[in-house]
Amino acid sequence: MSAPGLLVAAPRSSSGKTTVALALMRALTRRGLRVRAAKCGPDYIDPAFHQAATGRPSFNLDSFAMAPPLLDALAQATVSDADIVIAEGSMGLFDGVRAAESRTGANADIAARYGWPVVLVVDVSGAAQSAAAVALGCRLYDPQITIAGVILNKVASARHRRLVEAGMARAGLPVLGALMRDAQLVLPERHLGLVQAGETADLETRLDRVADLAEAGIDLDAVVAAAGGGVTGAGGTLPQPPGQRIAVARDEAFSFLYPHLEAGWRGSGAELIPFSPLADEPPPDSCDVCWLPGGYPELHAGRLAHAKRFLDGLRAFARTRPVHGECGGYMVLGRALEDAAGVTHAMAGLLPVETSYHRRKLHLGYRVARLCGPSLLGRRGTRLIGHEFHYASELLPVAPEPDALAHVTDAEGADLGFAGHRIGIVSGSFFHLVAEDQA
Template sequence: MSGLYAPGLLVAAPRSGSGKTTITLGLQRALRRRGLRVRGAKSGPDYIDPAFHAAATGEASLNLDSFAMDDALLDGLAARSAADVDLILAEGSMGLFDGIAGATGRTGASADLAARFGWPVLLVLDVSGQAQSAAAIALGCMSFDPRITIAGVVLNQVASDRHRRLVADGMERIGLEVLGALPRDPSLALPERHLGLVQAGETHDLEARLNDLADRIEKAVDLDRVLALAATTMTAPSSPCPTLPPPGQRIALAQDAAFSFVYPHILQGWRAAGAEIMTFSPLADEPPPADCDACWLPGGYPELHAGRIASAHRFLGGLQAFAQSRPVHGECGGYMVLGRSIEDAAGQTHPMAGLLPVATSFARRKLHLGYRIATPMETGPFGKRAGPMVGHEFHYASIVDQGPANFAEVSDANGVSLGAAGHRHGHVTGTFFHVLAG
């Protein structure tokens, strides 16, 4: 493995639910056990999978998003990630070509990353309920986008040796190499909840699961061939890697099972800009450190811990005192906690910090999903000095009562106005969208 940057592969599939994550994690851990330094990357705005990649590889993972990130940020993050490892093993999102209807290379689709960085695609196919017909799906993926190369396929959910042979027969007819086949086994699935996988830090037997996945991958997949297929056309970025400016010099970051959805590249960018990040746990009733000059409450699962947060009086009192003189920002779950109350799944209402005029409910669920482009209405640590922000919204909680939205004017990925969103009151701001780039 030579060259300025490590070679890479993109593990992708024609659709969600094909087994991308389990196969990616198994490959990452198996190659790490060979003594290789492997780094993961996740296409798109998913904030859960990178933590699993980090657990599997021992290296920090990150998100790469061809819609939300401009060229300098995208290239800078990818180059930084590939500079000190042996292999980049990236994971796609949804289907390989799924994204917004946008300009070529700027759709948010996983294929954009494969094309931009020269990463061949390792296609995962769930072949349950089909045999040679799986090759027709693979052939469509091979021919749909001439920018990318489908280097090989891993078959998943194989019912028997006969089933495997029939599927392989179809792949031979289209000239696509079968790199491995995993048998049908429901025990391979990782535990899930309403926003996706149960977080890596909450999966108590994660190490055993990762090693089990690696054992199965080593038996079922030709790892030497996988390594031989990795490639890249990545070059040094022409400009520095910009990211969201830090909101302060010392940033108090809430971090525990209720507050965990923060993009790794955001924290990396803050540290690179000279900021210091001090973590604290609201669930442990810890207030934001008094010697910090800004506080950030990321998203997570406060709706699952609403009663415990409501009784965390040191945290709530400390947060209220902090907000009297210094900026506080909440994203999604953090925004909910900054509001007046949260109604949990059972319909019980729990008082929150009361710093923003919003009340939310997890009992009255509705899926909110998509990219957001936001222009803050006022200048401030989270305001116009950084220009418009690009983010992503993904939650089931609903607003049941609020004052006039006054944080930002928001549109979707296609430029359709969604009106005003989020709130600003004094030093406190909050939104339901997670910022990806400024």
């Protein structure tokens, strides 16, 4: 029997979804429930927090980037061996791209597909009864989803709470609880989102604190009772590995590898062998491919430039075995990286790329890529779906087709030209892979 689920969503970003979701995950886990988590959309940071809160892996569920068979396979893996699923949304509940119905990437697509009722987190700072009008709009906007109730966030006082609750009562929306305004609840952030779980000081203490507040301010029994829906069928297969023994860079500079990719690779029998460039470790010689994930090399450029064993070992590895870099990994495969202070640091020099974090420009959005030639990502012509999310600029011209990794468009089909590089058996781009396009 499939475990019931809930989607923690909000009318807009920065409403407190992550805080409330983690509070519920940790509080229910402490009660002895087997809680599994999920993250809607392309986010590679929050799932690590989910795993810390529940003790179990968390997968992304993305209705745009993942074809239905893959989506259902991940959902099935999420509900297995669980008493309840807590999925966390991204951005606003209905925010997505213009695409086919149910394939927009919006949180609401996931809630509708699996019948998971929505717990709506409403930031009530600067509003009282008017907050109910926003919540009511969410309830009426899409008849395919159910709003189970609201959790009020950033409540200023007991009087403020009474006024907000009066509006919710008028709108017929149950209030499942409230969290008071508290600066200590805010998790530390940096330019790509939350500071990573592994870097967050006193994470266990923070998780227990928000769980304590959930126990005190949220009707957890009502939250559990509101869960519903379910996942039927086993879905498709998870992504296949690029090699049998995969050297994966993993430390504070390299960590953005989606959990479903790792699960798919391991499920197909591949071994993932971690190594730390920041500790000046080269890719293990026993591996047959090397994968440099995204992360924050721009924050550690000086250390990486002086990591001689890592850089020499990476160059030696690349002479005989394939290497691929995503986003931050792509920057390190290049010739040079300019940090925030404008200081230029030499990198591996395996691709004709120079990047700058000093000349910041936001690049954000889904990408549909067609590979220009064979690489660790697939054969020539393979279509992949992923995204970009970075602030770095490329200082050299984009590679022409023979040397480019892929030709890319955005989610609506707008031509973005060629992206990345593919020089021999070394490849990379700012593109974060989510799945192969099976449309």
